[in-house]
Amino acid sequence: MCIDATMKLGLSSLPFVHASIEEAIRASAKLGAECVEIVYDVPHFPPGYDNRKLPNIKELLDTHGLQVSVHASFWDLNPASHHRELWELTLEQVRRSINACRALGGEIVVVHFGKCPIHVTRGFLEGTKRRYLKFIKQCLSYAQERGVTLALENAGGQPNIYPSTAEELGKFVAGLEGAKITFDIGHAHLAERRAGRKDTGAAIARSIEALREHLIHVHVHDNHGMEDDHLPPGDGDIDFKPAADTLRAINYDGLLIAELWNPANPPEAARKGIKKTRDIFG
Numbered sequence: 487m488c489i490d491a492t493m494k495l496g497l498s499s500l501p502f503v504h505a506s507i508e509e510a511i512r513a514s515a516k517l518g519a520e521c522v523e524i525v526y527d528v529p530h531f532p533p534g535y536d537n538r539k540l541p542n543i544k545e546l547l548d549t550h551g552l553q554v555s556v557h558a559s560f561w562d563l564n565p566a567s568h569h570r571e572l573w574e575l576t577l578e579q580v581r582r583s584i585n586a587c588r589a590l591g592g593e594i595v596v597v598h599f600g601k602c603p604i605h606v607t608r609g610f611l612e613g614t615k616r617r618y619l620k621f622i623k624q625c626l627s628y629a630q631e632r633g634v635t636l637a638l639e640n641a642g643g644q645p646n647i648y649p650s651t652a653e654e655l656g657k658f659v660a661g662l663e664g665a666k667i668t669f670d671i672g673h674a675h676l677a678e679r680r681a682g683r684k685d686t687g688a689a690i691a692r693s694i695e696a697l698r699e700h701l702i703h704v705h706v707h708d709n710h711g712m713e714d715d716h717l718p719p720g721d722g723d724i725d726f727k728p729a730a731d732t733l734r735a736i737n738y739d740g741l742l743i744a745e746l747w748n749p750a751n752p753p754e755a756a757r758k759g760i761k762k763t764r765d766i767f768g
């Protein structure tokens with residue numbers, strides 16, 4: 487088969503919780519990653535992190551020929567918070583993440599969904615949606631001024647999250663000039679299972695196809711349809727083949743990031759995760 491456009495396979499720094507960011511980058515390069523996603527949050531980038539240290543990290547990335555994306559801060563934050571101070575802190579952290587992306591030579595910043603603590607209360611989810619829209623608009627203008635693209639991520643279909651499914655995210659970005667999508671396959675599987683679907687592979691592939699116009703970034707990880715486990719592909723019950731076929735069919739040529747989580751054994755998660763990702767998508 488002749489493929490003109492090729493995706494770049496890589497690893498998120500997420501699993502490397504016991505290593506420095508430099509060690510995480512070196513380990514990723516050693517495993518054959520073509521790109522890395524830097525999670526601009528703890529443990530590697532604590533509050534008050536001095537962004538003037540980023541050029542050294544860029545140099546390391548360049549030395550290994552790694553492309554880079556940045557996952558904006560998200561731990562303990564909420565872009566739809568009803569607390570003005572937390573909303574503003576989240577905005578400040580995403581702005582810092584955008585600056586970090588630029589300093590590292592990246593083009594894409596992944597931004598999370600908003601959380602609604604009591605969605606069952608009448609009118610409360612509407613407030614969440616309003617605040618999330620306001621948040622993203624502010625981030626978009628900030629990112630555009632700096633030549634960085636925001637890629638909003640689909641969630642797992644939870645009722646207390648907005649936007650919560652790939653479909654809802656598609657509608658959200660359709661109305662926003664410059665907003666793009668990170669398609670997270672693990673989250674899409676959870677959303678399909680929550681909607682009562684057993685075999686989700688074809689539905690996930692249809693979502694990718696439906697969002698292709700906005701799709702610029704992909705996250706890959708596995709789960710059993712219950713929890714957001716972030717396992718290596720093959721360790722859960724996702725059928726990745728339809729998604730892989732669709733990404734090839736639409737000539738997806740962006741980054742494909744294995745986003746893993748296994749604090750008990752990060753090196754093993756990274757090794758197995760990128761190998762399986764390569765087997766399926768390479």
Ligand SMILES: [Mn+2]
Pocket residue numbers: 639670705745
């Ligand atoms: Mn993700």
